[in-house]
Amino acid sequence: MATNTKELSVEEKLRALYDLQLIDTRIDEIRNVRGELPLEVEDLEDEVAGLTTRTEKLKQDLDVIEDQIKAKKNAIEDHQTAIKKYQKQQESVRNNREFNSLTKEVEFQELEIQLAEKQIKEMKASMESKKEIIASSKEKLEAKSSHLKHKKSELADIMAETEKEEAFLSEKSAEFEALIEARLLTAYKRIRSSVRNGLAVVSIERGASAGSFFTIPPQTQVEIAGRKKIITDEHSGRILVDSSLAEEEREKMKQLFSQF
Template sequence: MAKKTEVTVEEKLRTLYDLQLIDSRIDEIRNVRGELPLEVEDLEDEVEGLKTRLEKHNGNLVEITEEISNKKNLIEEAKSLIKKYGDQQKNVRNNREFNSLTKEVEFQELEIELAEKHIKEFKVQIEQKKEVIAQTKERLSERENHLKHKKGELDDILKETEKEEKALIDKSLEYENLIEARLLSAYKRIRANVKNGLAIVPIERGASGGSFFTIPPQVQMEIASRKKIITDEHSGRILVDPALAEEEKQRMEDMFAAI
């Protein structure tokens, strides 16, 4: 039975740095999209909200129109009753009956007056509602055009980057499978907690990449020896020497170009 080959620290560092370069490339692609997906989502929600509002306003308009129709019918009924009571007054036998019919007529006249008042109020509401509907339609049209434009932008970016992003995600998973669980977990934890998602950085001008804290020469020598995994005491990032970083960058750039 063949003995399992021990993975050296240098090989672990190279694989980790390759994974970082792949994940950073994915980050760059997603940064190109920027806030566009969220903008599109917000615009879609706004358009749906405006459509719902428009539907509600139109429903209210129908209800108010029906109320006007009901009040007009009430007026016609009241006029009919007034005529009826007027005819009956011509044939009354005593003052009590006459007075009773007079009260009925007065009541119907008040009903007509109140109904006409309501009709006027409803007509004012209709004009106000029509104005709101017109404004909502205008806003909806403007937002729909803006959404169409933003969706077009997003679709163009997705078409340009979708294939590359999918290939890189597959590569990222492939490289993750090459890294021991403990080390991969540390990488992901650091990546989630540091600026720009850079969990592994090379030494630049005697300091951790992106940092101003100088790394002691002895530690730099240890990093260059590639015998153990060393982290920056200030940022917590895993450190690699510039030569290893440059070699892997060139190798990964060739791989990116082939995707």
């Protein structure tokens, strides 16, 4: 649809507005089918990434602790070697002072061994705790990954069904917007964003405006049917069209939507 260069009549403006409303409502319906799925997928992706990072960090911590335990065990061996050396030296000392000095060295090395053994025990306990956390994290990660895979598949199926139609309708929506003067289009978008169901243009059905169900005075109904000026519902602010025009445009849009 090419952009219209001539000034539209009020009736043409009303038809263009109602067509735009029907197209935008259909786009809303398509997006509602997706619902919160895209956000759910995004949240699950964040959770999976967080659990993966946490598990990897814990594994790295285990590697560090293992290296520390090895270092402590090597230190114990060094202390034991030192003890043997001092004990050997005690066999050839010349006086008590030298003997006592070597005894203190042996005692110091023994204390260092005790401290290292205590630290190894603590580090092993820390490793066991981290292993339990890793196992729990792996279970959560597997569950979340499975759930994410399911949700991604669900979203992909919906997107495959609706993406082409939404792109087509978005293009049509832009074409109809181009027909409508800026002031009127701004009003349409403002009303649409302020009402819960997104209906900015509604028809008169059984003497009341669709969407709000407030009764429209007979004289106003006559003016709306005359299609000579843009009239809004005094209660909801919605733009009003007569039921005949609405039915004609619904049939026209039905043909458009039936392509999908």
